[in-house]
Amino acid sequence: MNPILRSLALAVTCVTLAAPALAEEPKRPECIAPAAPGGGFDLTCKLIQSGLLEQKLLSKPMRVTYMPGGVGAVAYNAVVAQRPADGGTVVAWSSGSLLNLAQGKFGRFDENAVRWLAAVGTSYGAIAVASDSPFKTLDDLVQALKKDPSQVVIGSGGTVGSQDWMQTALIAKAAGINPRELRYVALEGGGEITTALLGHHIQVGSTDISDSMPNVIAGKMRLLAVFSDKRLEEPDMKDIPTAKEQGYDIVWPVVRGFYVGPKVSDEDYAWWKTTFDKLLASEQFAKLRDDRELFPFALTGAELDTYVKKQVADYKVLAKEFGLIQ
Template sequence: MRMTLLKALGTSALISLGATTAMATECIAPADAGGGWDFTCRQIGKLLYDLKLVPNPVQVTNMAGAGGGLAYANVVNERNTDADLIVAASSATTTRLAQNAYGGATADQVRWVGTIGGDPGVIVVAKDSPFQTLSDLVEAIKADPSKVTFAGGSAAGGFDHLKPLMIMKAAGFTDARSVKYIGLNGGAEAITQTIGGFTQAMTGDISEITGFIRSGDVRALAILTPERVAGFEDIPTAKEQGYDVVVVNWRGLYVPKGISDDAFNAWATKLQAVADSAEWKAVMEANGLAPFTLVGADFQGWIDGVVADTTVLSREIGVIQ
């Protein structure tokens, strides 16, 4: 029923938006102007044209609704073979797909082109916390999960909630429901709870807490990237501490599933060219993004794994059945 509704909404949205310029690339931002998906379309779209990777300026279409579900339904049901269409996506997209938030839609109904930057996940504690390392925190949870509560800026089952669950799973801990988490209205409120001693740790993205780290109000126990991040070289990764977990709020693109392999590979090549450009590196530095590049088949395989892992964790904590 929900997918039927989304299909109807997607059709009406397409009619109201009108036809796009022939042969011009369109980038759908599945939200209103000003958000992360809008940023992705506008910045990548601008560089695609500036670097002469597409012949015409990229048209950005804002298609808000259903947390990205409206745009997803529109692409799947109405634009399945449009090789001139790209769509902004992030970790929120795959989390919602894994949790069946798009009314039966699945991640294999589109093709995932790539990600070229992201906001690294972090686990932080207050400056006077007894936990000095990530292992200290993990072992405390294993000993008595009731003694450690995480604060995060997403609802229960959301992206922030999943970060500590992934770490605990990598540590061999299987009782995900016993890991305590409080979802708050954004990272600022979550970090305030941890600084104030109301929670023992905060799970979020580094852009939310950069000021708190630099002021010394909190200590970051781990950054959830493959390698240490420039500007935060003193924060160890979870991987180097023995927990094979990479959690980045990535920024990237998907395209309709029905386009040809040649068209898909062409988009992957173009996105890689954007990632390699000095202009994109300047955009990342100006907006607090860290390098995180996976394109083409590598990204598609990574997405498959992320969705599968998120589905398992979401079942374990009761978000989905």
């Protein structure tokens, strides 16, 4: 071989050996929704299932599987302990997941136990009632709670200290009511809250607006308040009053996103991050997100990790304020 060609071939070989192998598309891509079907985690997985396929970022449909329990705790522990290196699986999380992590509700694993991948949108907390409820305003509900909190059954995703519990606890605190006197039924996510509310097994649902809007549009439910800073501008939402305008200064965004196991390779993590960056930048994804009543909120990789750690720290302060942790 010509000496010059031999030198070039050797150089190419060295570069090839030095460069890390590029990860390929997962053979069996999966999104775990850590709750029963029909709620916010399900919505989050279905959003990227549609988006990744529509944008041809995956060549095959992503499976959506359900792993309810502890409003995310079962899935979190399963992925960390049993599937830590599974590079084909992403798991949905929300602000409620971070609130639970802040209180140690995910067992021995904390916010440092997984690799935070992407945030894809945000919703806002909301207080929902059935369309035939006697409560017409947030103040109607507050007055009933002041009169006798035991007579109002509130459904929330998770037990005392959960995100849904926190929303009504903040209302109670603002109204001078002891949150511990409220009567709660712990349910597993937004799907079960909706079912219980429409079946009149509960009188009030502490949920979020993206879970609720399909039934609001269908005339089956009403929202007494949304916990946004100002009224939302979407046509179907513009008539829903905020808690703030009704005298309760409460804002509660519900960010939604994904994490992967702690031992997922850097190559697989980089593939997912790059893929999510492409997805989040597309106009088609923006439409899919809007169709699911979610609002823009996009972070990936190190920026998301920083955001998550700060949120957990802030939630720990709030949890201490309510006596949920020491």
